[in-house]
Amino acid sequence: MAGCALMQPLVAQQSQSEEVDSAQYRVLERLRRLARPPGYDSVLYVLDSLQLAEAAEGRRSGAAAGMDSIASGLVGLAGYNLTEYQGGTADFRARERILVLAAPENGRARVISEGMQFEADTSITFNESTGRLSGTGNATFTPPDGDPVDSPSMVYDLSEERGSALDAQTSYSQQGAEWFVRGDMPFAAQDSSFMSHARFTSCEIEEPHYHFETDEIKIVGGNVLVARGVRLYFADVPVLWLPFIAQSLSSGRSSGLLTPRFSVNDIIRSSRGYRRRISNLGFYW
Numbered sequence: 001m002a003g004c005a006l007m008q009p010l011v012a013q014q015s016q017s018e019e020v021d022s023a024q025y026r027v028l029e030r031l032r033r034l035a036r037p038p039g040y041d042s043v044l045y046v047l048d049s050l051q052l053a054e055a056a057e058g059r060r061s062g063a064a065a066g067m068d069s070i071a072s073g074l075v076g077l078a079g080y081n082l083t084e085y086q087g088g089t090a091d092f093r094a095r096e097r098i099l100v101l102a103a104p105e106n107g108r109a110r111v112i113s114e115g116m117q118f119e120a121d122t123s124i125t126f127n128e129s130t131g132r133l134s135g136t137g138n139a140t141f142t143p144p145d146g147d148p149v150d151s152p153s154m155v156y157d158l159s160e161e162r163g164s165a166l167d168a169q170t171s172y173s174q175q176g177a178e179w180f181v182r183g184d185m186p187f188a189a190q191d192s193s194f195m196s197h198a199r200f201t202s203c204e205i206e207e208p209h210y211h212f213e214t215d216e217i218k219i220v221g222g223n224v225l226v227a228r229g230v231r232l233y234f235a236d237v238p239v240l241w242l243p244f245i246a247q248s249l250s251s252g253r254s255s256g257l258l259t260p261r262f263s264v265n266d267i268i269r270s271s272r273g274y275r276r277r278i279s280n281l282g283f284y285w
Contacts, residue, residue: 083113087124097128103137115144118156131159139165143190147171151185162189172225177202179225179247183217193219200225210234212245224248 088104101109101124110119111126111133118124122137132155139154141163149170156163168185171178183198194217201211214227225247232240 081114083111085126086110086112099126099128100124101126108140113158117142118154120154130157132157133163141165141188146190149185149188162187164188168195172219178204180204180208181217181219181225191221195219198227200227207235 085099085101087101087109088107089102091100091102092098093100101111103109103121103123108119108121109124110117111124112118118133118135118139118141120135120137120139123135124139125134125136126132127134134156135151135154138150138152140148140150141154141156142148147170149165149168151165151168154163154165154168164187165185167182168188169180169182171180173179179200179202181195181198181200183195185193185195187194196216198217199211199213200217201208203209203211211233212227213231213233215229217225217227219225226244227247228244230242230245231238232242
């Protein structure tokens with residue numbers, strides 16, 4: 001009798017597991033049928049059992065951690081673009097079609113779509129009606145091909161693939177030097193970016209030994225930096241004005257500015273007869 005009593009729960013568990021598996025199979029089968037192109041011959045359609053098994057275990061390529069089998073199956077279907085929303089909590093307002101992702105403790109909220117990543121350390125708001133992402137707190141935008149942009153206030157339009165940011169910071173590598181650029185970015189897209197009230201330098205410290213200030217900067221394709229109304233500063237002392245400069249940011253041999261070299265003694269005048277000296281200041285072809 002005891003053996004019979006133990007067998008009944010075991011049989012019940014097996015039947016429940018079979019029902020769940022068969023339900024997932026039916027959902028995936030239905031989604032695959034909907035994904036077929038018009039006029040597809042169902043007789044020639046053969047279901048790949050290996051792909052189903054991988055999807056059920058969340059092993060399909062591109063599947064995010066924590067996906068269930070249905071979500072994993074959607075990743076592998078043709079015509080679907082994967083967008084990941086990561087956060088500590090999520091609040092979806094159905095009437096306004098607005099999603100608010102709050103960052104987890106000691107973490108960041110993230111939206112990842114087609115190689116682009118948008119993240120913030122406080123929250124991210126996605127307006128589905130307008131296709132716009134806005135970050136609260138320190139936000140970072142990383143394009144598919146390019147350098148990340150950091151900003152305390154950032155908005156990005158997913159549909160138009162462009163955005164804007166206040167007090168944005170980014171960097172570009174050129175000929176072994178790293179150029180750090182900071183300023184308001186009213187317009188940024190994959191092919192070009194505009195900045196205003198900006199400064200740029202190759203000095204890595206927070207208070208750079210030298211920097212250029214400019215009213216307007218245009219960065220074309222991450223390859224060329226063009227600025228107008230440029231002032232060169234050593235510390236906080238203006239020493240040179242230029243109507244414009246064009247600086248190559250691409251790799252390989254090209255024309256551009258040489259990185260100035262000087263020391264603290266060249267900035268601070270130690271005596272009345274002391275002459276400041278700066279080396280490596282110029283333009284090369």
